[in-house]
Amino acid sequence: PVSIRVLQFSSQAAAAASAAPGSHSPVLADAVAELLVGACQGTRRPGSRILLLDATFGAGGHTRRLLRAASEASTPITVYANDRDPAAYRLAGQLSESLPPGSDSATVVPLLGKFSQLAEHAELTGVEGIDGALFDLGLCSTQLDEARRGFALSADGPLDMRMGGPAEADSPTAADLVNGLEAGDLAALFRAYGEEPMARRLARAVVERRSGPRGPLRTTKQLADCLADAVGSARRKDSLGRSAHPATRVFQALRIAVNNEFIELLSGLQLARQLLKPGAPCLVLSFHSLEDRLVKRVFANRSLDDLCCPAAWADAFKRQRSPQSLHAEPPPPPPQLWQLVRFDSNRGEDYLMAGPAEVAENPRARSARLRVGLKL
Structure with missing residues (x-):
């Protein structure tokens, strides 16, 4: 069995301080910054650059918080800011252009694409290991606010729901x-x-x-x-x-x-692992039990049992309860690819949740779970 690293962690909720002005508030932003930037300080040469992947840039709240944490630590940082939504990609470009010219202490590299397309980005080709990755799953508040996207129950709009909008014409x-x-x-x-x-x-x-x-x-x-x-x-x-x-x-x-979300998530985690340095963390924020269950299985190196297809789910359910399955040979154990992190600050649980102060400030944080897997 994989030995579980116990991570000492303590952070006060400060979601509003990390948000883009007048928009989406990132969930557990201080925890993300400490796990991706703060944890690097003791393992890196002074002055060396931190390379991070924000796989779901959205409105940019988490990336901004990472930049701030690196600035406070006087650490150079590059954030590869990816999103499949062209609107988020444009926001990432605006953030990149807003950084002080002529300074390479902080850079943001905008990327446009699905999780499964991460390996196709030329900007990531040749990168010799990144120091951490973040996946903030689900919807960005700005997507819910636009009725034309078709995500919201509270506003009438076309039944679209494509994360990439019309740009994903084949979906x-x-x-x-x-x-x-x-x-x-x-x-x-x-x-x-x-x-x-x-x-x-x-x-x-x-x-x-x-x-x-x-x-x-x-x-x-x-x-x-x-x-x-x-x-x-x-x-x-x-x-x-x-x-x-x-x-x-x-x-x-x-x-x-x-949006083929579960297959995309599995592809993204696999590709992120290829990019990560050994021992580097991959953080995933999930907002409902299905995606959280999938993430935990991946980080705990458990079998997925075709969890991503409704028909396959039904077939697997029947097989598990058939008499033949009681005498079948057990499947081979999955390879040990990740180490699931446990948190002392959460009674040894293998996830973090937002505290009362952050939930009061940002109700969307109530259902969020943050899990961390270390690349083995």
């Missing part, structure tokens, strides 16, 4: 899925990627609605209203016990499917 939209898949496939999708307990009922409601006189579902409001009518008066709550819209889990499932 299906959420409208393509809800209007094109059969009821059984929709139910499998809602159950696997949204953990929706009423998946069959909601799938039937979608098929009946699109087959009726009003025609296909084209907007977020049309889909949300259809699902709310199907649920009826039943009250819905999220995993934290808060009131939730009946369409919340379905919207999550559609977004994951449209």
Whole structure:
């Protein structure tokens, strides 16, 4: 078994201080800075440059906090700022251009692409090991604020949900899925990627609605209203016990499917490991149980058992409970690629969560879990 490194960590929440002005507040920004910048100070030659990958630049909050931490430590830093959203890529370019000219103490290198395309960036070719990587999963608040992106329940917009928007013309939209898949496939999708307990009922409601006189579902409001009518008066709550819209889990499932999020995440972690130096940390911030479960399995070197495909999930579930499986040869253990970090400040748990002060400042932080894997 892999020996678990126990990391001493203590940090006060300061999300607002690291946010881009008037926009998205990064979650656990101080923890990220200490783990990626602070932890490097004792293992590097004085004055040597830190190379970091921010795989999900978003609005740039975490990158800004990393730059600030490096400046406070008088340490040169380069952040490779990646995002599949062209709007985020433009923001990364603006940040890069805003840094003091003629100084190489802090540089930001904007990258545009999916996690699976990290190896294709010429800027990363020839880099002899980076010192840390960050994946902040899920949606950026700025994406939710734009109704035209189709992510939000609170504003009516086209059923798009592509992280890269129209630039990803070869990817299906959420409208393509809800209007094109059969009821059984929709139910499998809602159950696997949204953990929706009423998946069959909601799938039937979608098929009946699109087959009726009003025609296909084209907007977020049309889909949300259809699902709310199907649920009826039943009250819905999220995993934290808060009131939730009946369409919340379905919207999550559609977004994951449209963007192929789990396959992309697995590809990104694999490619990040190739870029990382031995012993360097990879940080992943997740916001729901499915992606957190996947990240933990990867960092704990456990088998994934086809967790990324709804149909495969169903088949694996049946196989696990079949009489033949009781006598099958056990699969070979997965290779030891990562070491999962445990935190003394969280009673030895293998994740960090935001404290009450940060949650009060940034409610989005309530469901976040930060896990760290060290490259072996």
